[in-house]
Amino acid sequence: MGELFRSEEMTLAQLFLQSEAAYCCVSELGELGMVQFRDLNPDVNVFQRKFVNEVRRCEEMDRKLRFVEKEIKKANIPTVDTGENPEVPFPRDMIDLEATFEKLENELKEINTNQEALKKNFLELTELKHILRRTQQFFDEVSDAFYWPDPEIFLFGPSRFVAGVISRERIPTFERMLWRVCRGNVFLRQAEIEDPLEDPATGDQVHKSVFIIFFQGDQLKNRVKKICEGFRASLYPCPETPQERKEMAAGVNTRIDDLQMVLNQTEDHRQRVLQAAAKTMRVWFIKVRKMKAIYHTLNLCNIDVTQKCLIAEVWCPVSDLDSIQFALRRGTERSGSTVPSILNRMTTKQTPPTFNKTNKFTSGFQNIVDAYGIGNYREINPAPYTIITFPFLFAVMFGDMGHGVLMTCAALYLVIRESRILSQKTDNEMFNMVFAGRYIILLMGIFSVYTGIIYNDCFSKSLNMFGSGWSVRPMFSPKGANWT
Known part of the structure; x- marks a missing residue:
């Protein structure tokens, strides 16, 4: 009980760990959480330490897991958390984990690339469908607005108009630019697309409008195309006759239906992959980060001249020395080593760190x-x-x-x-x-x-729960108040 009012009594100890048992011993000490390792290589660069390659491999696995986790959150799939604290994998298991994460990352990247290409194609076909649907209405309006007795003066041939799709918020600026650059020699008609379209790159919903521009001459045609390119408008081929437009629209609708089926199958496959990964995502994170912490701790140790033993110095509570020695024995047995790990207490004049034991209440x-x-x-x-x-x-x-x-x-x-x-x-x-x-x-x-x-x-x-003990009645009694 006395230790509750003061910090724990600490001691400096030296550990001698066999190379084949060091990993498991540090793992057991980490699970115990009662030791603080000192850096015995303060003058050695971080990139020149013995286990720097293993730390990098763990960081690469952690990066791949973060990528998968980001995809899981983007798909709104809940991550299963059973509260399990898995044991740290052995060093030989790192290759299997790397292969698993590499396969999962490549599969997700391939799915995302294919899905983005399919969505881009689907967006183009959808925009073309809206263009073909609106084009006949535009042609009818232009024919009613302009009557030319000689058909050779103004022909709406394939080179006399362009049709496309542009973001709705750019329409006013786009219209003013066309009017100024072409000096009013073009005729623009536009109509809004009711349903928002999905941007394949970002996944955001974008509102767009269909437009068609009528003009005369190749010079105006080049100007119009440059303006459309500058405003990031998508231009699509549009047939001249109503019959050709009708046939093209039928073909586009068929391709959209087929593409929608492929997109649904791709999304289902992606969901299955992410759901399978979500079940073990937390366990994978714990394993990788435990391995990284172990190798980072091993980089704090010294290696003797025989390369068969690691020397570490730790601060630990005196009351937990038995638990620490038991953890070292357990780590040695787990690694299969026959040489036991040794713990020696050291005398030092350095001021030990302050360590206060706590529980969930304190x-x-x-x-x-x-x-x-x-x-x-x-x-x-x-x-x-x-x-x-x-x-x-x-x-x-x-x-x-x-x-x-x-x-x-x-x-x-x-x-x-x-x-x-x-x-x-x-x-x-x-x-x-x-x-x-x-x-x-x-x-x-x-x-x-x-x-x-x-x-x-x-x-x-x-409130007046208990009443009041104060009273002024004696002040007004016939005998008068006693002020003494």
Whole structure:
């Protein structure tokens, strides 16, 4: 109980780990979480250490997993989180993991590339369908607006008009530019496409409009095409006669139906791949990051001249030396090594680090104290006293019985359901912060009820629960008041 009020007694220890057992021993020490490794190679560049290649391989696997996770979130597929803490894989299993992640990444990239190409083709066919649907209406309007007695003066041949699709917000600027550059010698008609179209590159919904431009001469034709190119308008071939347009529209509709079927099959295959990956995504992340942490820790160790032993120095609590030695034995047995790992306590004049053991109840209060500063080694720890003083001082300020009851009930719910809530991982930063301080909120609520009763205050309304001991009646008694 005395260690609760002071930081743990620490000691500097030296570890001698066999090369074949070092990986498993560091893994077991990491699961224990009671040692702090010192860097014995401070003068060696990070890129010149022994296990730098393994760290890079782990970073590459982590990058591939982040890519897959991004695709899973984009598809709105929930990631399965069973709360399982998988064991770290052996070094020989890294090749299998790399092959699995490489295959998954390449498959997703290939699916995305094919899907983007299919969506681009689908967008072009959809735009062409809208152009063919609107073209006849445009031709009828132009024929009614202009009557030419000599048909050779104004012929609407294939070289006399262009049709295409442009973003709706660019239409006003596009129209003004055509008028100024062509000096009013073109005739523009445009109509909005009712349904938004999906951009194959970004997946955003874009509103577009169909347009057709009538003109005379090759010079105007070149100007119009350059303007369309500058405004990123998509131009499509449009037949001259209504019969040809009708036949072309029928062919386009058939191709759209076939392409839609292929797109649906591609999306179904992509969903199956992502759903299978989502089931093991969290386990993969834990395995890769554990491996990376182990190799990063091994880079802090020294290698003896025989290249068969790794030497490490660690700070550890004296009370946990037996647990650390047991973890080393377990790691040696797991690796299959016959040579045991050795732990030697060292004497040093260096000031040990401050380490305060916490549990789920005291961790919140310890974090409050650490936010102001971490005490020196073996200095008195204020956190146990804060368990009482912090909620009480809050209640002195808050002092409302009704709101205190609500706060107590909310915190009590989080405490009772903590196991279920912990198993349901959430990325909501605000909720995670409140949940981490559930015991603090519980005590603050209880103390607020207490001070609210003293203040006679409930939901900001005054109460008179116990009556008052103050009376002025003796001042007006016949005998007079006794002021002595």
